[in-house]
Amino acid sequence: MSTMNNPKQLEHFQSSWNITKLVTIFIFLIFMSYLFYTIGFLAYNNTSHQFDKNPNILSPIKYQIEPIPKLPLEQKTNISHIVFGIGASSKLWNHRKEYIKLWWKPNITRGNVWLDKEVKIKPSDEKLLPTLKISSDTSKFKYKHPLGIRSGIRISRIVSETVRLRLENVRWFVMGDDDTFFVTENLVKLLQKYDHNGFYYIGSNSESHFQNINFSYNMAYGGGGFAISYPLAVALERMQDRCIERYPKLYGSDDRIQACMAELGVPLTIEKGFHQFDVYGNAFGLLAAHPVTPLVSLHHLDLIEPIFPNMNRVQALQQLKEPIKLDPYGLMQQSICYVKNWVWTVSVSWGYAVQIFRGIFSARDIEMPARTFLNWYRRVDYNGFPFNTRPFSRNACQKPFVFHLFNTTYDVAANEIVTRYVRVQPNPNCKWKMEDPTQIHMVEVYKKPDPYLWDKSPRRNCCRVQPRNEEGILVIDVGKCREDEVVEL
Numbered sequence: 412m413s414t415m416n417n418p419k420q421l422e423h424f425q426s427s428w429n430i431t432k433l434v435t436i437f438i439f440l441i442f443m444s445y446l447f448y449t450i451g452f453l454a455y456n457n458t459s460h461q462f463d464k465n466p467n468i469l470s471p472i473k474y475q476i477e478p479i480p481k482l483p484l485e486q487k488t489n490i491s492h493i494v495f496g497i498g499a500s501s502k503l504w505n506h507r508k509e510y511i512k513l514w515w516k517p518n519i520t521r522g523n524v525w526l527d528k529e530v531k532i533k534p535s536d537e538k539l540l541p542t543l544k545i546s547s548d549t550s551k552f553k554y555k556h557p558l559g560i561r562s563g564i565r566i567s568r569i570v571s572e573t574v575r576l577r578l579e580n581v582r583w584f585v586m587g588d589d590d591t592f593f594v595t596e597n598l599v600k601l602l603q604k605y606d607h608n609g610f611y612y613i614g615s616n617s618e619s620h621f622q623n624i625n626f627s628y629n630m631a632y633g634g635g636g637f638a639i640s641y642p643l644a645v646a647l648e649r650m651q652d653r654c655i656e657r658y659p660k661l662y663g664s665d666d667r668i669q670a671c672m673a674e675l676g677v678p679l680t681i682e683k684g685f686h687q688f689d690v691y692g693n694a695f696g697l698l699a700a701h702p703v704t705p706l707v708s709l710h711h712l713d714l715i716e717p718i719f720p721n722m723n724r725v726q727a728l729q730q731l732k733e734p735i736k737l738d739p740y741g742l743m744q745q746s747i748c749y750v751k752n753w754v755w756t757v758s759v760s761w762g763y764a765v766q767i768f769r770g771i772f773s774a775r776d777i778e779m780p781a782r783t784f785l786n787w788y789r790r791v792d793y794n795g796f797p798f799n800t801r802p803f804s805r806n807a808c809q810k811p812f813v814f815h816l817f818n819t820t821y822d823v824a825a826n827e828i829v830t831r832y833v834r835v836q837p838n839p840n841c842k843w844k845m846e847d848p849t850q851i852h853m854v855e856v857y858k859k860p861d862p863y864l865w866d867k868s869p870r871r872n873c874c875r876v877q878p879r880n881e882e883g884i885l886v887i888d889v890g891k892c893r894e895d896e897v898v899e900l
């Protein structure tokens with residue numbers, strides 16, 4: 412630029428007035444851009460200078476995370492936008508229907524149970540259950556898996572059969588089995604994150620690494636339930652019958668869905684709150700260390716032990732009713748803290764159980780599921796799971812003291828939920844000379860409902876052990892972590 416400004420060089424161009432004019436305009440433009448740049452630079456310096464002087468810079472960095480701006484209520488996905496398709500078998504209907512009654516909300520939830528043939532239905536049940544439908548005949552489809560049963564074809568077609576009902580105002584089709592328990596509030600909350608106008612296939616894998624290898628890591632396991640957005644379900648309906656014909660060797664219904672999703676090119680969006688529960692025994696370890704995501708479903712209710720002691724399976728799930736009613740988003744959410752004086756670690760799985768461990772365990776240990784369950788091949792070895800696990804206990808003294816939900820009350824004035832937990836487990840045979848949790852007969856947990864829990868970035872709640880005011884009762888406060896609050900002693 413400085414060379415072009417040289418008057419000697421400019422003289423050289425005087426032969427043509429036009430060229431001079433052009434060059435002048437050119438120089439002018441360059442000069443202007445330089446000017447603007449300089450002004451911009453000065454302005455920038457000025458603001459940063461002001462920023463330096465801001466006294467706020469000396470106070471701790473603020474990282475408070477506020478709920479993200481939300482859609483107006485009328486645009487947000489609600490329960491009426493979801494249509495359920497529940498795969499059921501007439502043989503097991505009589506007891507499996509009790510699981511559906513636990514979560515089905517008559518006149519609120521929409522959808523159908525799809526059966527292979529007619530079943531008797533009591534008039535008293537009719538009001539409490541979805542309308543039953545009989546799946547259309549699938550005998551024309553080939554089925555060639557040596558071990559599976561061909562009802563897989565029928566159940567995979569429930570999506571298409573539901574689409575063909577041409578129901579109005581549907582955003583999502585949600586599939587599940589007759590032994591799947593849904594927490595519908597959490598399902599709605601989860602689906603609100605996704606644009607129902609796009610193609611979405613949302614669900615979760617199996618807890619068995621080998622199941623995931625044999626079937627697919629790209630597959631939503633049907634019993635855990637999965638959601639298909641409306642336009643994707645429509646696209647699937649158009650091709651599903653042709654697609655099913657191409658995979659006669661597949662085992663079940665969910666692998667048939669996944670095969671068609673692969674043809675449609677739609678990947679699985681994994682949401683860990685759907686629980687296939689391909690495990691045997693006591694699911695306690697998985698539930699007590701639930702991932703930081705809303706609990707959407709539980710499956711294999713006949714295979715796993717009742718989730719509360721001394722109850723049958725249906726009663727045990729009923730026990731979750733109050734926590735779900737008062738604060739569904741917080742259900743099973745874990746928080747970890749210590750009782751400093753007694754050197755105990757406490758883990759709260761809100762609305763479900765509290766554990767007290769002798770000694771100090773780090774958060775990274777306690778947030779890992781304890782292997783209270785067997786894997787799909789009825790073994791306890793850790794390498795069968797596609798996630799980290801830890802042993803339930805190495806010796807009697809390290810076995811946690813487990814308190815299960817006993818009752819739930821809501822204090823309107825304080826806007827606080829009190830959940831109480833008691834222990835039924837026998838005292839361990841432990842001779843450690845340290846403060847003994849057998850003295851605790853009840854744990855009381857205070858928590859405010861948090862309707863915005865999942866509108867923020869995921870984070871575990873914090874818990875704080877309160878000074879003891881009554882003999883034998885451990886009082887704990889659970890809630891949003893305060894500034895600088897971490898799990899440390």
Ligand SMILES: *[C@@H]1O[C@H](CO)[C@@H](O)[C@H](O)[C@H]1NC(C)=O
Pocket residue numbers: 485486487488489490491492
């Ligand atoms: C759900 O949203 C629709 C608008 O899409 C609204 O008309 C309806 O009242 C809402 N239903 C519930 C149960 O909130």
Ligand SMILES: *[C@@H]1O[C@H](CO)[C@@H](O)[C@H](O)[C@H]1NC(C)=O
Pocket residue numbers: 517518538
């Ligand atoms: C559902 O709605 C129907 C018709 O509006 C009504 O007769 C029935 O009592 C309702 N059922 C429940 C459980 O509210």
Ligand SMILES: *[C@@H]1O[C@H](CO)[C@@H](O)[C@H](O)[C@H]1NC(C)=O
Pocket residue numbers: 621622625
């Ligand atoms: C799945 O994998 C396991 C372990 O590799 C194997 O033993 C089993 O036969 C497989 N099952 C099926 C249904 O393919």
Ligand SMILES: *[C@@H]1O[C@H](CO)[C@@H](O)[C@H](O)[C@H]1NC(C)=O
Pocket residue numbers: 818819820831
């Ligand atoms: C819950 O249990 C506590 C302690 O036993 C008792 O005082 C309270 O009345 C119970 N509340 C309900 C609603 O059952």
